[in-house]
Amino acid sequence: MSKKLLPILVLGAILITSCGVLFDKAEATAEPTTAAEPTTEAAAEDTTAETAAATPEPFTDAENPCTPFSVLQYSMGDPYPGLPAVSDDDYSVGPDDAALTFIVYSEPQCPYCAQLDPVLDEFQALYPDDVRVVFRLRPFPETFHNKSILASQAMVAAGMQGKFDEFRKFIFERQYQDTSVPDQAALPETDFWSGLEPADFDGWLKEQVPALGIDADQLISDMYSDEVVAKVKAFQSEADELGITGTPTLMINGHQWPESSRGNEIFSIYLRLIKNQVNEMDTCPAKVIDAAKKYTATITTTQGDIKVELYPDKAPEAVNSFVYLAQQGWYNGLPIISSADFILSGDPSDTGYGGAGYAYLDEPNDLTFDEPGMLASYSVWSGYGTNGSMFFFNRTALTDQGERTIFGKITEGLDVLDKFAIRDNIFDPVIDKVLEVTVTEE
Numbered sequence: 001m002s003k004k005l006l007p008i009l010v011l012g013a014i015l016i017t018s019c020g021v022l023f024d025k026a027e028a029t030a031e032p033t034t035a036a037e038p039t040t041e042a043a044a045e046d047t048t049a050e051t052a053a054a055t056p057e058p059f060t061d062a063e064n065p066c067t068p069f070s071v072l073q074y075s076m077g078d079p080y081p082g083l084p085a086v087s088d089d090d091y092s093v094g095p096d097d098a099a100l101t102f103i104v105y106s107e108p109q110c111p112y113c114a115q116l117d118p119v120l121d122e123f124q125a126l127y128p129d130d131v132r133v134v135f136r137l138r139p140f141p142e143t144f145h146n147k148s149i150l151a152s153q154a155m156v157a158a159g160m161q162g163k164f165d166e167f168r169k170f171i172f173e174r175q176y177q178d179t180s181v182p183d184q185a186a187l188p189e190t191d192f193w194s195g196l197e198p199a200d201f202d203g204w205l206k207e208q209v210p211a212l213g214i215d216a217d218q219l220i221s222d223m224y225s226d227e228v229v230a231k232v233k234a235f236q237s238e239a240d241e242l243g244i245t246g247t248p249t250l251m252i253n254g255h256q257w258p259e260s261s262r263g264n265e266i267f268s269i270y271l272r273l274i275k276n277q278v279n280e281m282d283t284c285p286a287k288v289i290d291a292a293k294k295y296t297a298t299i300t301t302t303q304g305d306i307k308v309e310l311y312p313d314k315a316p317e318a319v320n321s322f323v324y325l326a327q328q329g330w331y332n333g334l335p336i337i338s339s340a341d342f343i344l345s346g347d348p349s350d351t352g353y354g355g356a357g358y359a360y361l362d363e364p365n366d367l368t369f370d371e372p373g374m375l376a377s378y379s380v381w382s383g384y385g386t387n388g389s390m391f392f393f394n395r396t397a398l399t400d401q402g403e404r405t406i407f408g409k410i411t412e413g414l415d416v417l418d419k420f421a422i423r424d425n426i427f428d429p430v431i432d433k434v435l436e437v438t439v440t441e442e
Contacts, residue, residue: 060361060385065317066284069359069388071380072273079254082242086134091164094124094132100271102131103251105138105239108151109194110247114172116262117248121169123267130271135168138239138247139232142198150201150223151193152232157222158214166212174208265427269351276349280357285324291316294442295323297408300435301336303419306393307412308375310439315363315407318377318387322407325356325389326437336432339424341398343417344378345434346390350426353380355388362387367406369398372417375408376401393417 060067086092086101094101102120106113124131139152151171158167177192179185193204206216222228250257252270289295295310312319325331325346337344337352347354362385367374374394377387383403393410395417410417421431 056384058361058383058385059359062361064361066321066358066360068283068357069386070273070277070280070355070357071353071386072270072277076252076255080242080251080256083251083254084238086132090134090136091159091168092132092134093121093165095129096132098132099130099274100127100132100267101134101253103134103136103254105136105244105247105249105251107138107140107145107148107247108155108168108171109140109145109148109175111176113248114175116250117168117172119263123264126264126268127271130275135164136239137232137235138244138249139236140247147194147196147198147201149232149236150198152235153223153228154201154205154219156228156231157219157225158209158212160222160228161214161218163212163214167209167214170208170212268427269349269353272349272351273354276347276354279348280355282357284358284360285321285356287320288324288327289316289320289441295319295439296411296442297322297326297437297439299331299437301416301420302432302435304416305413306410306416308408309411310375310408311365311367311406314365314367315377315405317360318363318405318407321356321360321387321389322391322437323439326439329436330356330389331434331437334434335430336420336434337424337426338420338422338432339395340422341396342392342394343420344390344392346378346388350430352378352390352426355390357388359386359388361385362403363405363407364403365406367409369394369401369406372396373410373414374406375410377405377407379404 059069083103086096086103102124104113104116104120106117120133124133137152137155140148142149155164155167155171158164171193174192175194177184177187177189190204191208193201193208196204202220205219209216209219250259250262253274289312291312293312295312297308297310299306299308310319310322331346334345334348335350337347337350344352359379362377362383369376372393372395376392376394378390378392379386379388382401387405423431
C-alpha cells in the first residue's frame with residue numbers, strides 16, 4: 001500500500017467572498033454609478049485560477065544551494081500599494097504594537113461583511129495582546145446598496161457617542177434575518193433593517209439604538225450633519241483611489257489577504273508565523289561539517305534519547321543545516337507533531353510552515369523510507385528546494401515521498417518513536433518536545 005507524508009494541517013477555514021453585483025441579495029441587478037465596480041464572482045474565480053496555475057521554479061538548486069526564505073514572506077507578496085497607515089482617526093480594537101494588524105474595508109449592507117465581522121472580533125478576543133482590528137468604511141452608491149451611505153453615516157454618528165463598536169456589531173447582526181439561527185428566528189422581522197426602504201431607516205434606528213446606550217435623536221441629527229456626510233464621502237473616495245472595489249477587503253500587516261481563506265485557524269497559523277520571525281536568521285548557515293567525516297546526533301526528547309547516524313556524503317546541505325542548528329541550540333524545547341506514520345519537529349511556530357529563515361536544495365539520493373527510523377528534511381512544498389529547520393522520522397514504511405531528502409538513520413532508540421502520543425492537530429496542546437540535539441564528530 002502506498003503511503004505519503006501528507007500535509008499535516010486540514011484547515012476548516014471559513015470561506016467568505018466579497019460583495020459584488022452577483023452576490024447582492026437586495027438588488028441583484030443594480031450596478032454602481034461610480035467608476036469603481038464591485039468585484040464579481042467570475043473575476044474572483046479567474047484570479048484564483050491564474051494564481052493556482054502559476055508553478056514556481058525551485059527556490060534553490062546546485063548553483064544556489066541555499067537562500068534566505070520564509071513561507072510567510074513568499075505567500076504574502078508585496079504590500080498593498082498606497083495603503084494609508086493606521087492613525088488615531090481609525091476605528092480600531094487592540095494594541096497599537098500588535099504583532100498582527102487587520103485592516104478591513106467593509107460596508108454595513110454587505111452580507112459577506114456581516115459574515116466576516118464576527119470572525120475578526122472572535123479572533124481578536126482570542127489573542128487580545130497580539131491582534132488589532134482596524135475597521136474602515138467603504139460605502140457604495142445608493143444605486144447598488146440603497147442604505148449603504150445612510151448606514152455608514154449612522155456608524156460614524158454612533159462613534160461620536162463612543163459607541164462605534166457596539167453599533168457596528170449590532171448593525172451587522174441585524175442586517176438580514178437568518179431563520180436557521182434560533183436567536184434570530186425568535187425575533188420579529190421588523191428587528192432587521194436591510195430590507196427596509198431608505199425612508200424607513202431613521203425610524204428603525206430610533207426604535208433600536210437606545211438599547212445600545214445611544215441617544216437616538218442625537219444619532220439622527222449627527223448622521224445628517226455636514227461633518228459626517230463629508231467624512232463618509234471621504235471614505236468612499238479613498239477606497240475608489242485605492243482600487244478597493246469589493247467588500248470585505250481584508251489587509252493583514254499591509255498585505256491583501258485572499259478571499260477564499262478566512263477563519264480563526266488560518267489566522268492563527270499566520271499569527272504564529274509572524275511571531276516566529278524573531279527566531280529567523282538573516283543568512284544561510286555557515287559551513288560547519290566535513291563531508292569526509294562521520295557525524296552522530298543524539299536527539300533527547302521527553303520520551304527518551306534517539307541516536308542517529310548522519311550522512312554528510314549523501315546530503316551535505318541537509319546535514320550541515322541540522323548540525324549548525326543543533327550547535328545554535330535551535331531545537332531545544334521545540335514541540336513535536338506526530339501521527340501514526342511520522343514524528344516531526346524543528347518548527348518553533350508549531351504550524352508545520354515555520355523555519356529558520358532560509359531554504360536549502362533537495363538532495364535526492366539512494367536512501368528510502370522502506371523501513372522505519374529514517375531522518376529526513378520536511379518542507380511544505382516538497383520538490384521546490386524549500387527545506388529548512390524541520391525534520392521528521394518515519395514510524396512506518398513510506399512510499400511516494402517525492403524529493404524529500406533523507407540525511408540520517410536511527411541507530412539506537414528506534415523504540416522511542418512508538419512512545420510518542422498522536423498529536424496530528426497543531427491546535428491540540430503540545431504533548432512531547434525535543435529537549436536537546438547534540439552532535440559528535442569523528
